[in-house]
Amino acid sequence: MLTARYDQLGLQSGDRILDLGCGFGRHAFEAARRGANVVALDAGRDEVEGVAAMFQAMAEAGEIDRAALHTAAVQGDALHLPFADATFDRVICSEVLEHIPDDVGAMRELARVLRPGGTMAVTVPRFGPELINWALSDEYHNVPGGHIRIYRRRVLRERLTSVGLDVTAQHYAHGLHSPYWWLKCFVGTTNDQNWFVRTYHRLLVWDIMKAPRTTRLAEMVLAPLMGKSIVVYLRKAGA
Numbered sequence: 001m002l003t004a005r006y007d008q009l010g011l012q013s014g015d016r017i018l019d020l021g022c023g024f025g026r027h028a029f030e031a032a033r034r035g036a037n038v039v040a041l042d043a044g045r046d047e048v049e050g051v052a053a054m055f056q057a058m059a060e061a062g063e064i065d066r067a068a069l070h071t072a073a074v075q076g077d078a079l080h081l082p083f084a085d086a087t088f089d090r091v092i093c094s095e096v097l098e099h100i101p102d103d104v105g106a107m108r109e110l111a112r113v114l115r116p117g118g119t120m121a122v123t124v125p126r127f128g129p130e131l132i133n134w135a136l137s138d139e140y141h142n143v144p145g146g147h148i149r150i151y152r153r154r155v156l157r158e159r160l161t162s163v164g165l166d167v168t169a170q171h172y173a174h175g176l177h178s179p180y181w182w183l184k185c186f187v188g189t190t191n192d193q194n195w196f197v198r199t200y201h202r203l204l205v206w207d208i209m210k211a212p213r214t215t216r217l218a219e220m221v222l223a224p225l226m227g228k229s230i231v232v233y234l235r236k237a238g239a
Helices: 026-033 045-060 103-113 127-136 153-161 177-187 195-210 213-226
Strands: 016-020 037-042 071-075 088-094 114-125 165-173 229-236
Touching: 016 026, 016 103, 026 037, 026 045, 026 071, 026 088, 037 045, 045 071, 088 103, 103 114, 103 153, 114 127, 114 153, 114 165, 127 177, 153 165, 153 229, 165 213, 177 195, 177 213, 195 213
Parallel strands: 016 037, 016 088, 037 071, 088 114
Antiparallel strands: 114 229, 165 229
């Protein structure tokens, strides 16, 4: 389930891309399948080890050519990225900034490692759906490493442009996911045995695995109205 659109990002075969806060690698894996040289970075050891193992499995299965491409999984700090200036052609930062106290510092680091003329996709939870989650449940966000802020669109854009990036486009994503999280917040975020939660989760898995026409049409309608994420695309001036 991808949040950023690679065509909108401008990803091309051979590009160097950083997936910051990669989690278990959904964006990194797709970038590698498209022929990019990928560095997936996360603060969590388990996530990094899982992504590294999957890169190896993809190479063994012939999904990616490890001889032609560079892929790496790195444990690191978003405020002190271990890369030289202008290292990457593309950057993805998906559902990360809402966790970081010094979000502008992280944005500044992302801009630093992006080459002039390079592009970036940043995604965070959308204000309206996220506000409902917070109102329904403290345990949704008030946990170690949880969400510490809710972004208004204007604030997100202003902070990103303050570090030398130009906004080029935006859209909303995952309209089907907002009701799922409202439901989880209502019954308890750890209550995965609730019948309604289990049933809705099966619907989301079906959508991800099969992409049936019914749910794809529903997503097209719902994403602009109540998509769980906002996605902002940016370009670094120069070149």
